[in-house]
Amino acid sequence: MKKIINQPEEILNQMLEGLTYAYDGLIERVEGTDVIVRKDRQEGKVGLVSGGGSGHEPSHAGFVGKGMLSAAVCGEVFTSPTPDQVFEGIKAADTGAGVLLIIKNYSGDVMNFEMAKEMAEMEDITVETIIVDDDIAVEDSTYTAGRRGVAGTVLVHKILGAYADQGKTLQEVKEMADKLVPNIKTIGVALTGATVPAVGKPGFVLEDDEIEFGVGIHGEPGYRKEKLQPSKELALELVEKLKAEFKWAKGESYGILVNGLGSTPLMEELVFMNDVKELVEKEGLVIEFKKVGDLMTSLDMVGLSLTMIKLEEEWKAQLEYPVTTVAW
Template sequence: MKKIINQPSQVVDEMLKGFVYANDERVERVPETSVIVRKDKKKGEVALVSGGGSGHEPAHAGFVGDGMLTAAVSGEVFTSPSPDQVLEGIKAADQGAGVLLIIKNYTGDVMNFEMAKELAEAEGIEVEQLVVDDDIAVEDSTHTAGRRGVAGTVIVHKMLGAAAKRGLSLKEVKELGDKLVPNIKSIGVAMTAATVPEVGKPGFTLEENEMEYGVGIHSEPGYHRTSIKSSSEIATELVGKLKDAFEFGDNEHYGLLVNGLGATPLMEQYIFAHDVEKQLEHEPIKIEFKKVGNLMTSLDMNGVSLTLVKLQDDWADLWYDPVHVTDW
């Protein structure tokens, strides 16, 4: 294992210290917690709190700021933060208009965030929750009951963050999220597994000439292991799966994310994005917005994921609303 770290047991704490040091004009850390909160909170605005296990950077702390998250809570690597930590995140984020929890669909995250919600409500804070389950690769996998929450979560952060900034109520932001989540679908592919620092070895083994479709962001199993394919062939597979899941219709409008999983150079992500374009240009749909980059990673996993969101109403406008966070 080759990593630029000190003690494996200290990676999350030291990462958060470095993150705040590098971005102290925008965020701060709640003392004695793993909570990153924006400095310029807006009284009377709905607060958004997300988080989960570390190792997915820039998610989630990198999206804390004006127009996206109010606070993010980090657990240990690939491990949900405790209910007490999430509660501290809710309390730090609350701006007087209620708090929406955005949760990726992993058993530990859902359980701990729900417990924190109950604790916060007992303290008089109005809290709603939204569970994101955009990964269409498998219905059930390690850590999950149902589909996993992956890079599509970032779309939820962006659009609901814009809605909160526009002044929508907690009920209205939650209702928007309930409409949005079923219209987001993602699928990925991995060339190598992630190496958790405290474990010191990859979460699974792929031979030099192998790759796996549908691997999760915690190195959970995918749906098909095969020999290495070209970018064009990978795009054909992933776009085909999304096409089947959405059942593309004439004149439908979509947004698109190409997400690097941690060790994939931007050069390769852009090559893949071009191949996705070639697959989609023959479909009867219109792509309203596109984004390429490392948004929801998996430590040092080599791979990409592809996300589409089927747009309704003014959702594209929410995407384009200005945002001031570290990693957008």
């Protein structure tokens, strides 16, 4: 294992210290916690809190700031943050208008965020939740009952963050979240596994000429292994899976996010985006939002995911809403 680290058990603390030092004009760490909070919190606006295990950088702390998250709660690598830590995130995000928790659908995250919600309500903080389950690869997997939450979560941060910044009430933001999440779907492909520093070896091994469709962001099993294929073939596989889920029609409006999983060169992500472009044009879709980059990674995994969102007109405006964060 080759990693630029010190002691594996110190990675989370040292990463958060480095993050807040590098971007001290935007964010800060809540003392004694693993919570990253925006510096310019505005009174009377809904707070948005997300988080989960570390290893998915820049998610989630990279999206803390004006127009997106109020706070991010960072667990150990691929490990859910504790209820106490999430509670600290809720308290840091609350400015009097309540807090919405954006939770990826993993059993530990759901349980711990829900427990923190109960703790906050005992302190008279109003809290709502939304569970993101955008990964269409498999129905149940390691750590998950139902579909996993993956890169589509970042689009949820973006759209709901815009609504909160515009002064919507907690109930209005919650209603929009419930409407939004079913219209975001993701599927990925991996070329290699990810190496958790404390373990020292990849979570799974693929042969040099092998790929796996549908692998999760913690290395959970996908739905099929194949020999390595050109980007055009990978794009066709993923687009066809999304088409079957959305059952789209010619002329409908969509957005596209091509997300790198950690060690995929941007050059390759852009080649893949070009292949997706050709396919969606043949389908007659109207693409009104596009983004490429590493937003929800899996440590050093080589691979990418394709997220599509069926757009309503107001969601397009929220995706283009200006933000001030480390990573958007």
